[in-house]
Amino acid sequence: MGVIYLVRHGQAGAGMGGVGSLDDGAVEKHYDGLTARGRRQAEVVARSLVERIGRPGEPAAATVFCGPLHRQHDTALAVASALGAGAPVSDPAWKEFDSDTVVVPWLRRNPGTARRLQGVMQDARRGAAGAAGAEVGAGVESVVGEVLDGALGEWVEGAGFREFRETVLGGLDRATAAARADGAVVVATSAGVIATCTAAVSGLPHQAVPSLVGTVFNASVTVLRVADDAGRHRGGGAGVDLVSFNEHAHLDRADARGDLTVI
Structure with a gap:
């Protein structure tokens, strides 16, 4: 039996700065970079995987895959x-998936939601603290959830x-083969990919993917079990x-700085 660990990249958006990315239709360009917190999250999830896969003092026998985006590759590193x-x-x-072709056109068709998203992003970037910070975080989650549901x-x-x-499940097939050969595979990827894999192996309808996307934490881990023989996987390669x-x-x-990195 093998195991595939699907890891979402750490917090991204280091280049977004404020609201310009929505205005110029280049979300991916501004978003595709780990923030300082995102790099700490990557280190935290990496240490947790060592505990799960490795043995003390020995390299872990695992293949690490990633997507080509900077946030995915840096997490994988x-x-x-x-x-x-x-x-x-x-x-x-x-x-x-490309936000510039999936999310930005929807926001342009829904300018009221786009303005509210820009507003909560600005508040989040200002780094509100305490109770105000909790309210800002809830506001971001609410508006982002609305955008994901719509777009x-x-x-x-x-x-x-x-x-x-189809492309994602082709990658899952290759990861499945590697897990059968090596025992453990780690994939550093993104929420849309993880949601698509989760729906496929669980037999959920494709309409479940948007709601799953909205629940995937930065630097979270989703675990898939790979059987030696054909199993219940309904979406691609058998036995997952x-x-x-x-x-x-x-x-x-707490991370090395003594901070919690869940947000």
Whole structure:
């Protein structure tokens, strides 16, 4: 039996600065970089995987895959370094959907939501603290959830999502083969990919993907079990089952600076 650990990248958006990315339609350009917190999150999830996969004082026998985006690759580097594994293997199948073609057009058709999103993003970037910070965080979650429900709800009904899903499940097939050979595989990827894999191996309808996307924490871990023989996997390569989704208890531990990194 093998195991696949699907890891969402750490907090991203280091280049977003404020609201310009929504105005110029280049969300991906501004978003695709780990923040300082995101790098700490990558280190925390890497240490947690060492505890799960490795043995004290020995390199872990694991293959590390990642998508081609900077936020995915940098998270994978932290994991591979902690595990003592080889360099991450970049596979375009693990790339996230393109927000510039999926989310930005929806926001332009819904300017009121776009303005509210810009407002809560500005508040979050100002770094509100205490009770105000909690309110800001709740506001971000609420508006982002509305955007995901709207934009992704439309997207999953079209040809673009069908192509994306087929590509992702091709990557899952390759990771499954590697897990059968090596025992453990770690994939540093993104929420849309993780949600698509989760729905496929669980037999959920494609309409479940948007709601799953909205629940995937930064630097969380979703675990898939790979059987030696054909199993219940309904979406691609046979013999893959969901063990856990969106684990993030490791982020409740203080990092090297003494900070909690779950947010």
